[in-house]
Amino acid sequence: MQAFRKPSARLAVLLVAALLLLTACGGGGGGQSSQGGQGGQPGQSSQGGGETGGGGTAAEYKFAMILPGTVEDADYNFVGYEALKDIEEAFGMTTAYQERVAPADAERVARGFINDGYNIIAFHGGQFLTTVTKLAPEFPDVTFIAETAGDIPDLPDNVWNIGRKFYQGFYALGALAAHATQSGKIGIVVGIELPDFIASINAIKEAVAAEKPEVEVVYTFVGDQNDPVKARQAAEAQINSGVDVIILVVNLGAFGVIEAVQGKPVLLTTYYTDKSNLAPDNFASSLLLDFGVPYKNVVGRIIEGQRSGYEEMRPGNGMSLAPVTNVPAQVGQRVQEVFDQIASGQLQLEEKSDAVID
Amino acid sequence: MEGAARDWRWSVLAYALALALTLAVTTVIIVALGHDPIPAYRTALKDSVGTIGGLSQTLNRMTPLLLASLAFALGFKAGAFNIGMDGQIYAGAILATGVGFLLADLEVGRIVGLPVALLAAGVGGALWILLPAVMRVVWGVNEIFTTVMLNFVATLLVEYLATGPWNDPMAGEAITLPVPRGVTLPMLLARGGAHSGVILASIVALAAWAFLYRTRAGYELRAVGSNPLAAQMAGISLRRVHLLALLLSGAAAGLGGGIEVAGVHHRLLLGLTPDYGIMGILIAVLAGFHPVLLIPANFAFAVLVAASDSLQRTVGFPSAAVFMLQALVVIIVIGVQALQQRRRRFVI
Numbered sequence: 135m136q137a138f139r140k141p142s143a144r145l146a147v148l149l150v151a152a153l154l155l156l157t158a159c160g161g162g163g164g165g166q167s168s169q170g171g172q173g174g175q176p177g178q179s180s181q182g183g184g185e186t187g188g189g190g191t192a193a194e195y196k197f198a199m200i201l202p203g204t205v206e207d208a209d210y211n212f213v214g215y216e217a218l219k220d221i222e223e224a225f226g227m228t229t230a231y232q233e234r235v236a237p238a239d240a241e242r243v244a245r246g247f248i249n250d251g252y253n254i255i256a257f258h259g260g261q262f263l264t265t266v267t268k269l270a271p272e273f274p275d276v277t278f279i280a281e282t283a284g285d286i287p288d289l290p291d292n293v294w295n296i297g298r299k300f301y302q303g304f305y306a307l308g309a310l311a312a313h314a315t316q317s318g319k320i321g322i323v324v325g326i327e328l329p330d331f332i333a334s335i336n337a338i339k340e341a342v343a344a345e346k347p348e349v350e351v352v353y354t355f356v357g358d359q360n361d362p363v364k365a366r367q368a369a370e371a372q373i374n375s376g377v378d379v380i381i382l383v384v385n386l387g388a389f390g391v392i393e394a395v396q397g398k399p400v401l402l403t404t405y406y407t408d409k410s411n412l413a414p415d416n417f418a419s420s421l422l423l424d425f426g427v428p429y430k431n432v433v434g435r436i437i438e439g440q441r442s443g444y445e446e447m448r449p450g451n452g453m454s455l456a457p458v459t460n461v462p463a464q465v466g467q468r469v470q471e472v473f474d475q476i477a478s479g480q481l482q483l484e485e486k487s488d489a490v491i492d
Numbered sequence: 493m494e495g496a497a498r499d500w501r502w503s504v505l506a507y508a509l510a511l512a513l514t515l516a517v518t519t520v521i522i523v524a525l526g527h528d529p530i531p532a533y534r535t536a537l538k539d540s541v542g543t544i545g546g547l548s549q550t551l552n553r554m555t556p557l558l559l560a561s562l563a564f565a566l567g568f569k570a571g572a573f574n575i576g577m578d579g580q581i582y583a584g585a586i587l588a589t590g591v592g593f594l595l596a597d598l599e600v601g602r603i604v605g606l607p608v609a610l611l612a613a614g615v616g617g618a619l620w621i622l623l624p625a626v627m628r629v630v631w632g633v634n635e636i637f638t639t640v641m642l643n644f645v646a647t648l649l650v651e652y653l654a655t656g657p658w659n660d661p662m663a664g665e666a667i668t669l670p671v672p673r674g675v676t677l678p679m680l681l682a683r684g685g686a687h688s689g690v691i692l693a694s695i696v697a698l699a700a701w702a703f704l705y706r707t708r709a710g711y712e713l714r715a716v717g718s719n720p721l722a723a724q725m726a727g728i729s730l731r732r733v734h735l736l737a738l739l740l741s742g743a744a745a746g747l748g749g750g751i752e753v754a755g756v757h758h759r760l761l762l763g764l765t766p767d768y769g770i771m772g773i774l775i776a777v778l779a780g781f782h783p784v785l786l787i788p789a790n791f792a793f794a795v796l797v798a799a800s801d802s803l804q805r806t807v808g809f810p811s812a813a814v815f816m817l818q819a820l821v822v823i824i825v826i827g828v829q830a831l832q833q834r835r836r837r838f839v840i
Contacts (some may be wrong), residue, residue, distance in 0.1 A: 202763075204811070232804055234811045236766035238756060241685055242549035243801055246539050249546070250805060260665035264757050268685070283664030298664060326651060329661040357648070439837075487661060 154271045173447050192225040193435055198252040199231040200243055202259045208407045210386045214258035221433055231441030240265040248276055254436060256429065257281065266293055275402040277436050279429070283330050284485075285444045294432045298423075299448040300405070301333035302483055303421040304381070306455060306473040307403045308341030311379040313465040314401055314418050319350045321372035323391060324383040325359030329487035331383050338381060341472070350375060353490065362390025369394045379403075379418065392416070401460055408456040419469070420439050420456040427452035450477030506828035508777075511820045518803070518817065527807040533799075535806050540798035547564050548684025552756060554794035555689045556581065556765070558786055559748030560772025563617075563741045567635075569704060570737030571717040574637025576624065577745040577769035579646035580617035584746025586646075586653065587616030588753045589760040592671035593658070604819040605674035610692070610750045617746015618739045620646065625738035629731040634739065643769070651762055660761065669760040677755040687755030694787055696744065701783040703740075713737055745769075774822045793818075 177348045197218070205215035211233060222229045232243050232279035240262045244255050248269075256279040257266055266280040277292050284297040310477065311320040322338055324331050335353050342349050352372060365387030369380055373394070377403045380386045388404045392412050395402055401418040401420040410417035435443060447453060455473050458466035475481035522529040528745045539546045560577045567574035573578075591612040595605045624638035651666055653659075658668035677687040704710035715723040724730055752764050769794070779789035796818065803809035 167621065208808070230805060232801065234809075237761055237763045238752065238766055239797075241756070241799070242553065242798060243805075245545045245549055245685065246798075246802055246805055249539060251537075260663040261667050261761055261763060263660075263663050263665075263667070264670065264759055272683075272685070281664070282662050284662050286662050326666060327655050328664065328666065330664045355649070479610060 154187055173226050194226050195254055195255045196228045196252040197221050198247040199256045200235050201233045205233050212351055213406050213423050217425035217429045224430050237261045277441050294443055296428050296445045300330055301337040302448045302476050303453045304334040305337040305341045307381050308338030309345045309472045310469040311381055312342040312346040314461045315379045317376050317378040319376045320379040321377035322353035322381045323365055323368045324355050327355050333485045333487040334383055334489055335490050359384050360386035362387050366390030366394045419458045422454045423451050502832040506825045510824040514817055514821055524806050525807050532807050536799035538800035540795045544684040548681045548686030550794045550798045551686045551690045554790045555693045555754050556748040556768045558585035558693045558790040559744050560768040561775040561786050563745035564773050564776045567737050567741040568781050569717045570713045570733055572734055572738055573636045574643050574741045575636050577772050578765045580620045580647035580742045580745035581749035581765045582650050583616040584613035584749030585753045585760050588613040588750035592675040596672040600674055602674045609675040613750020614743040614747045616748050618743040621738050621742030625735050629735050649709055668759045670758045675754055676758055689751035689755040695784045697786055706807035706810040
C-alpha cells in the first residue's frame with residue numbers, strides 16, 4: 135500500500151473514477167420520433183410453433199424488454215422502446231424495460247424481471263441469444279422473445295423468434311439510389327461486417343443491377359456502427375470520388391454523415407428512424423423499422439396460448455419506407471412499387487450473406 | 493501497534509462514510525423519483541443476495557471482477573500498472589473459444605477439455621501482456637500506454653472473429669457459434685444459474701496471496717513494489733520481477749475471459765467485458781490490493797451492481813446514476829485515506 139502514497143498512483147485512480155463519473159454524465163442521442171409507415175397485416179409473417187394452450191387474457195401477462203443501449207439513441211434502442219410502448223397501449227399490459235444491458239448482465243436482469251412476476255421477456259438484440267436458450271428451459275412458464283437474423287432451429291418451446299430481414303428493405307433503397315443518382319455512382323457506408331449487413335449490400339447491388347445496371351456501387355466498412363467520425367470520413371471519401379447518393383447502414387454513425395452532406399448535392403437514406411429533419415434537403419427516404427408490429431403480433435399469439443413460433447420482420451411487417459423526397463415523383467412511385475412487390479412476395483429475394491459479391 | 497490500530501480505524505471510517513454517503517445519495521434519488529426507499533432497498537437486497545437466483549447472478553458477476561482486480565493488484569504490488577485487463581480478458585476468451593472449437597473435433601470430455609481451455613485462457617492473457625512487459629523491462633516503456641493500446645487491438649480482433657470466421661450467422665450480431673459442452677463450466681447453483689467459476693477465481697486469489705506472502709518470489713515482488721532501489725541494492729533483479737508480475741497479471745485477467753466464455757456466454761462476443769478492467773482497478777483500490785480482501789470487496793461490488801439493477805427495474809433508477817455511485821464510493825474512500833495520510837504528517 136505504500137506505493138499508493140505516490141501522488142501519481144492516486145492521481146491515476148482518481149482519473150479512472152472521474153472517467154466513470156463522466157461516462158455516467160454522457161447522454162444518449164436526441165429524441166427523434168419514428169414515423170409510423172405502412173403497418174403490415176397482423177400475423178402475416180408469423181409461423182406457428184410449439185404448444186398452444188388455452189387462451190388467456192392480457193391482464194395475466196407482464197411484459198419486460200431488455201435493451202443493449204440507451205432508449206434515447208433515436209435509433210435501434212429507441213425503436214425497441216417504442217415497441218414496448220405499443221404493447222402497453224395495445225394490450226393494456228404492465229411493461230418494464232432495462233437499458234444499457236451488456237450481454238454479461240442480461241441473465242441477471244432477466245432473472246430479476248422474472249422474480250418480479252414478468253412472464254414475457256423480450257431481448258432486443260441477437261447478442262442475447264445464449265441467455266434466452268439458457269433461461270427458457272429453466273422457466274417454462276415464462277415466454278421469451280429473441281431477435282435474430284432468421285429462423286433459429288431447435289429453440290425451446292417457450293421461445294418466440296423474431297427474424298429481422300433488413301436486406302429486403304435495403305433492396306428498395308438500392309432501387310431508390312439507382313434512380314436518384316445524377317453522377318451514376320452511389321455509396322454504401324456500413325459499420326461492421328456482419329452477415330446481415332453483407333446481405334444488405336448484396337441486395338442493394340442487386341437492385342441497382344436490376345433497375346439501372348450502368349450505375350456504379352461502392353461500399354465502405356468503417357468498423358463501427360456508432361462512430362460518427364469514422365462514418366463521416368468514409369462518406370466524405372465517397373463524395374470526393376463522385377458519389378451523390380449514400381445509403382447508410384450504420385446506427386449512431388449516421389449523425390456524422392448527416393453533418394458531412396449538409397449544403398452539398400448529396401442524397402442520403404438511413405434506417406431504423408427517420409432523421410430527415412436534421413437535413414431536410416439531403417434525405418431521399420429511410421427504411422423505417424417499427425418493431426411494434428411484429429411484437430404486437432407475437433404478444434397477441436402468446437395471449438391466445440401459442441408459446442413459440444417464428445415472426446419475420448420484413449417489408450410489410452414492421453418495415454416501411456419514409457416518404458420519398460428530393461427526387462422526381464416518378465422515382466418515388468417506382469421505389470414504392472418495388473417495396474410493395476417485396477412486401478407482397480411478388481418479388482422474391484435471395485439472402486446472400488457469406489460475402490459481398492463484387 | 494497504536495499506529496496500526498489508528499490506521500484500522502481510519503479504514504473503517506473510510507468505508508463507513510462511503511457506504512453512508514452512497515445510501516444517502518441513492519435515497520435522495522429514489523425519493524425524488526416519487527418512491528418509498530425502504531421497499532426499494534428491500535427488493536434490491538432480495539434481488540442481489542436474498543434469493544438463490546439473485547445470489548447466483550451476484551456470484552457470476554463477481555467472478556470476472558475478482559480476476560480483473562487481482563490482475564491489477566498483482567502488477568501493482570510490483571510497482572507496475574497493468575491497465576490492459578480488458579484486452580487480456582478478450583485474449584483469454586479468444587484462446588478459450590479457439591481451443592474449444594479445436595477440441596470439438598476431438599470429442600474430448602469436460603474433464604480434459606475444460607482445464608485445457610481455461611489454461612489456454614490464462615496463457616492467452618499472459619501472451620497479450622508479454623509485449624508491453626518486454627518493452628517495459630528492456631526499454632523502460634511505460635506499460636500504462638502499451639497495455640491500454642492493446643485493449644483496442646484485442647477488441648478489434650474479437651470483432652473480426654465474431655463477425656467473420658467464427659460468426660454465428662443466425663444471431664445477426666458480433667457473436668460466435670457456441671463452444672462445445674466439453675469446455676463449459678459445471679454449475680454451482682444450477683437453480684440460480686451460478687457457475688463454478690467463482691470457486692476457481694477465489695482459489696486463484698488465495699493462491700496469489702500464498703505466492704505473495706509465503707514464497708520468496710512473492711516477497712521479492714513486494715519488495716520491488718515497496719522500494720525498487722532498496723530491492724535492487726539487495727540483489728533482486730527488477731527486470732525479472734516486473735516481467736513475472738506482469739505475466740501473472742495478464743494470466744489472471746485472461747483466465748477471467750476464459751471463465752466468461754466457459755461459464756456465462758458459451759460463446760465469444762463483443763461486449764463480453766463491460767469495462768471489467770476499469771471496475772477491477774477501483775475494486776483493487778478499495779481492497780488495498782490484498783488478494784484475500786479482494787474476495788469480499790468484489791462480492792460487495794457485485795451486490796452493489798445487482799442492487800442497482802433492481803432499483804432500475806423497481807423505481808426507474810437512472811442507469812447512468814449507477815456508474816456515478818460506484819465512482820463516488822471510490823472517491824470517498826481515497827479521499828478519507830488521503831486525509832489520513834495528511835494527518836499523519838502533523839502527528840509527532
